[in-house]
Amino acid sequence: MQGSKRGAIPPFFVMEVMRAAFARERAGLDVLHLEVGQPSTGAPRGVLAAAHAALDADKLGYTDALGIPPLRAAIATWYRGRYGVAVDEQRIAVTTGSSGAFQLGFLAAFDPGDRVAMASPSYPAYRHTLTAIGVEPVELPTGPETGFQPTVALLEKLDRPVQGLIVASPANPTGTMLSREELTALANWCDANGVRLVSDEIYHGLTYGTEAVTAAAVSERAIVVNSFSKYFSMTGWRLGWMVLPPELVRPVECLAQNLFISAPTLSQVAAVAAFACTEELDAHVARYARNRALLLEELPKAGFTRLAPADGAFYIYADVSDMTDDSEAFCRRLLEDTGIAATPGIDFDPARGRHFMRFSFAGSEAAVAEAARRLIAWRRSA
Known part of the structure; x- marks a missing residue:
């Protein structure tokens, strides 16, 4: 008996790279982890203290499907303070990571057979999740000429209409960003054409010289997705949120009740404290900035030499077409020869990924510096 065709989606290859890296570590060999988009630091001290208090005092039962009121209120306050945008806390849905947010948002916004556009390259789970629910991903080939971001011109060249557009700023894997003018133009095009805008903002807070713009500031119809994983350094806590247009709040609530019941209660209670930890979190961003500067100097x-701008997030996307036409094999050799794990x-x-690879600089400064040293020596000995 065969399983559902919905499960016949490609793997998330970075997880395959991590598996090989962990196997190397189990064999007693060292690994420098430049493959995974995960802060090397843990949750902020205030979050840990709140979690300990909750464990001592709270039975940690189910919560409302949309999240506990104090956390939804804290998120709304964050939008007022961070972006100057008034967001009604009733439009906020707390989710099981951004992954849960995308599942709920896609299910609420799109029907089987719909088409959703996105930049290529982009985060692979967009394509895979849409495919699993019967929605067609429509990839917009982007490059340096468009800042690796979708544009209205690319959308207008499509031969058939789309029902959705996903944007990410800062983006994974390129770290590129949309200006307010560019994001506004895309939002206006979506509104004029009946297209649902989905804005992935999980790397907000991780920028280097340019402030990220939230889609909540330029469109009331957009689905805005964010997470406690990246800036807040809480990957394993599996907690994210959405800002929803009013008409999607109830559909998302019903889906969440049936699919997830609620996001992890301990994570929700503790995350309220995260917004008071910006001094500690901004120190992490300063470290990422130093790692970024080091790699931009050492990688050439x-x-x-052909690197995406990396204006945000903690990735550098490199064109390696002059070195290989098989970045998967290239990254495998890199790991075997140097202990550096990177993502093809x-x-x-x-379509074009075999000519590119991604380096993450979310790790410690010592690890990133040692990786740069080994990489230079490896290439010079080639």
Whole structure:
């Protein structure tokens, strides 16, 4: 007996790279982890203290499907303080990570057979999740000429209409960002054409010289997705949120009740404290900035000269077409020869990804510096 065709989606290849890296570590060999988009630091001290208090005092039962009121209120306050945008807390849905948010948002917004556009390269789970629910991903080939971001011009070249558009700023894997003018133009095009805008904002807070713009500031119809995983350094707590247009709040609530019941209660209670931890969190961002500067200086010495701007997030996306036409094999050799784990571009761009790879600089400064040293020596010995 065969399983459902919905499960016949490609793997998330970075997880395959991590598996190989962990196998190397189990064999007693060292690994420098530049493959995974995960902060090397844990949750802020205030969050840990709140979690300990909750464990001592709270039975941690189910919560409302949309999240506990104090957390929804804290998120609304964050939008007022961070972006100057008034968001009604009743439009906020707390989710099981951004992954849960995308599942709920896609199910609420799109029907089987709909088409949803996105940049290529982009986060692979967009394509895979849409495919699993019967929605067609429509990839917009982007490059340096468009800042690796979708544009109105690319959308207007499509041969058939789309019902949705996903944007990410800062983006994974490129770290590129949309300006307010660019995001507004895309939002206006979506509104004029009856297209649902989905804005992935999980790397907000991780920017280097340019402030990220939330889609909540330029469109009331957009689905805005964010997470406690990246800036807030809480990946394993599995907690995210959405800002929803009013007409999607009840559909998302019903879906969440049936699919998830609620996001993890301990994580919700503790996360309220996260918004008071910005001094600690901004120190992490300063470390990422130093790692970014180091790699932008050192990677060209190893021959990596065609790099996406990396204005945000903690990734550098490198064109390696002058080194290999198989970035998967290239990354495998890199791990075997140097202990550096990096991600081939096939995760992010099925058509052109064999000519690209992604380096994460979310780790410690010592690890990133040692990776740069080994990479230069490896390339010079090639």
